[in-house]
Amino acid sequence: MGLALLAAVFYAAAVEPYWIEVTRHQVRAPVPRPLRLVLLCDLHTSGFGRLEAKTLELVAREKPDAILVAGDGISGAKGYPGALKFLQRLQAPLGVWAVRGNWENWTRRKDEPAFYQEAGVGLLVNETVALAPGVTLTGYDDARTGRPDLDRAARGLAKSAYSIALFHSPRFFDRVTGIHALCLAGHTHGGQFRLPGLGPLWLPAGSSPYVAGWYRKEGSALYVSRGVGGSLLPIRFLCRPEVAVFDLVPD
DSSP states (O other): HHHHHHHHHIIIIIIGGGEEEEEEEEEEOSSSSEEEEEOOOOBBBBSOHHHHHHHHHHHHOOOSSEEEEEEOOOOGGGHHHHHHHHHHTTTTTEEEEEEEOOOHHOOOTHHHHHHHHHHHHHEEEEEEEEEETTEEEOOOOOOOSSSSOOOHHHHOOOOOSEEEOOOSSSGGHHHHHOOEEEEEEESSGSBBBTTTTTTOOOOOTOOOOOEEEEEEEEEEEEEEEEOOSSSSOOOBBBBEEEEEEEEEEEE
16 A cells, blocks of 8 residues: 555656647638647746656647647746746747736736747737637636736627637636637646546636536637646646647638
């Protein structure tokens, strides 16, 4: 029993947190050409290390058209240098786009615009941009710790375009169903630590009932990523970190 417990602790602390799963999802959409998106979230970096390097390697293999970062790239203000080094290495023809998570709001930099400009990342705070012909991307401020503004975000929406929304806390999905065709979020870490038959032992506020994977409501689809890093404790059990790849294909 003692050896089994030690093995489980070792696995949760030293193996699974670095065993990143690349999940692949095909989405039928009214797009003129195929489009590949990579979703990253909850890196929770405190510096640039093994996990960050492995994530970059996996993302580069996918050759995405665009990379979307759904918040919590840092774990406190000391994480910004590591996050900068990570973000600067992300490359995609249609850009790297990010939204704030709770940690970005809790430790907001005074030079936030300059930080993301140096990183080569477009920060979307209640804004909509044309991601590709016939496709828009709307990024919302975090619903728990920020001020999402649906009216302001809607200014760039076009009825004829396929609409993608990026936000951090998945419960915000309830406020944007019927507005966006595809919604992408993180925050939950998938529970981070699961026990067989019990599921996640804890979820952060702003999550439930959305834990991980696909949800559909009122004509909108939501995908909640398990994220890359770990919050509070750098451990994972039966809940591998995730890089999610979405292939939008013409319907």
